[in-house]
Amino acid sequence: MKLLPIRRLPDPVLKRPTRQMTRLDRSIHALIDALIATMHHYPRCVGLAAPQAGSSLRVAVMDSSRHPKTIRSQGLIVLINPRIVANEGALIQREGCLSIPDFTGNVRRATEVVVAALDQTGAHRQWRLEGFEAVIAQHEIDHLDGILFLDRVINPATDVFRRTSYG
Numbered sequence: 001m002k003l004l005p006i007r008r009l010p011d012p013v014l015k016r017p018t019r020q021m022t023r024l025d026r027s028i029h030a031l032i033d034a035l036i037a038t039m040h041h042y043p044r045c046v047g048l049a050a051p052q053a054g055s056s057l058r059v060a061v062m063d064s065s066r067h068p069k070t071i072r073s074q075g076l077i078v079l080i081n082p083r084i085v086a087n088e089g090a091l092i093q094r095e096g097c098l099s100i101p102d103f104t105g106n107v108r109r110a111t112e113v114v115v116a117a118l119d120q121t122g123a124h125r126q127w128r129l130e131g132f133e134a135v136i137a138q139h140e141i142d143h144l145d146g147i148l149f150l151d152r153v154i155n156p157a158t159d160v161f162r163r164t165s166y167g
């Protein structure tokens with residue numbers, strides 16, 4: 001499987017809202033497979049959205065299962081045309097992003113979300129996600145709306161950090 005090159009800030013594709021997918025054809029499945037393979041290639045990568053690979057389709061993948069922060073995980077989730085239909089609570093967590101490799105930042109997110117989307121078979125699904133997985137889903141759906149975590153840091157002067165370790 002060929003890995004997708006990751007687009008980085010300030011690539012304009014990262015700021016462009018994506019468009020809803022109307023059908024799932026072979027090229028979409030190939031994109032989804034490549035997103036999954038690319039996410040899994042990076043040891044601490046827990047989610048990847050199509051704009052990060054230069055595509056403006058509304059699809060993202062996530063998988064928190066290999067990350068040390070994970071307590072409970074629903075494993076690999078493919079989100080096609082996702083939207084958040086309910087959210088609850090608030091937490092602040094340090095986030096990073098392959099598209100912004102040199103920085104991390106503190107972002108406020110809901111602690112629990114319900115995400116409605118199509119899965120890779122085209123079936124309508126809802127996922128109730130908590131904690132770390134809820135944060136990942138919010139981060140990835142933001143990507144699909146052209147929003148990066150840097151747009152959401154609580155205070156740009158005190159809540160953005162230069163990354164000291166990669167991995």
Ligand SMILES: [Zn+2]
Binds near residue numbers: 097098139
């Ligand atoms: Zn990201």
